[in-house]
Amino acid sequence: EAGVAQSPRYKIIEKRQSVAFWCNPISGHATLYWYQQILGQGPKLLIQFQNNGVVDDSQLPKDRFSAERLKGVDSTLKIQPAKLEDSAVYLCASSFRGVRTGEAFFGQGTRLTVV
Amino acid sequence: AQSVTQLDSHVSVSEGTPVLLRCNYSSSYSPSLFWYVQHPNKGLQLLLKYTSAATLVKGINGFEAEFKKSETSFHLTKPSAHMSDAAEYFCVVTQNYGGATNKLIFGTGTLLAVQP
Numbered sequence: 289e290a291g292v293a294q295s296p297r298y299k300i301i302e303k304r305q306s307v308a309f310w311c312n313p314i315s316g317h318a319t320l321y322w323y324q325q326i327l328g329q330g331p332k333l334l335i336q337f338q339n340n341g342v343v344d345d346s347q348l349p350k351d352r353f354s355a356e357r358l359k360g361v362d363s364t365l366k367i368q369p370a371k372l373e374d375s376a377v378y379l380c381a382s383s384f385r386g387v388r389t390g391e392a393f394f395g396q397g398t399r400l401t402v403v
Numbered sequence: 404a405q406s407v408t409q410l411d412s413h414v415s416v417s418e419g420t421p422v423l424l425r426c427n428y429s430s431s432y433s434p435s436l437f438w439y440v441q442h443p444n445k446g447l448q449l450l451l452k453y454t455s456a457a458t459l460v461k462g463i464n465g466f467e468a469e470f471k472k473s474e475t476s477f478h479l480t481k482p483s484a485h486m487s488d489a490a491e492y493f494c495v496v497t498q499n500y501g502g503a504t505n506k507l508i509f510g511t512g513t514l515l516a517v518q519p
Contacts, residue, residue, distance in 0.1 A: 291446075292446070321506070321507070323509075328512075329511060329512070330493055330509030330510050330511045330512050331447070331493075331507075331509045332509070333506050333507070333508075336506055343506075344506055379446075379447070381447075381507075391449050391452065392449075392507060394439075394446040394447040394448075395446055396444075396445060396446045397446065
């Protein structure tokens with residue numbers, strides 16, 4: 289079974305530039321998550337989709353971050369404009385029907401460096 | 404709101420000695436709890452999960468954890484550390500939205516070092 293695919297693996301941009309990350313979840317997984325992991329911290333949920341609807345985006349900085357999940361499959365996360373504090377690993381995860389009894393599967397992440 | 408506290412940011416053990424990584428949780432209802440492991444430059448991997456069945460949970464690679472409601476703890480243990488266990492470990496609790504969906508709330512992580 290293919291895992292969660294993310295691209296790119298690494299990205300370096302200058303502050304105030306824009307960047308986009310892509311995630312392809314495991315086939316059939318209805319729930320998709322984007323997490324931000326700053327160095328030395330645990331992952332923090334940015335946004336959670338159930339199919340193509342947003343379940344939770346309470347910690348997404350909506351003035352600069354946006355995410356979409358068209359057709360309930362792939363998802364993109366965009367930052368525009370980027371700030372230095374956005375330097376982090378952005379993790380995508382998916383689960384079949386939510387994580388209370390199941391498991392979330394994580395991609396390898398995209399490491400963003402803003403200079 | 405649900406939360407987890409990992410009591411040690413770094414733990415160092417010698418190969419072949421026991422491992423104990425401590426986690427306390429806060430939840431207003433019966434939680435689901437997980438331990439995830441993150442090796443350098445690799446994705447997060449589920450070690451084990453507690454979902455209100457047996458309180459002693461066995462996971463992969465010889466790890467286990469015991470859910471203790473009276474102590475609000477979910478400590479991770481392994482009888483004998485191996486060099487390959489060196490990684491960062493996250494204790495995780497779910498927050499329930501009231502339906503089938505939940506979100507994972509991560510602790511700050513414990514970095515485990517294994518000395519030869």
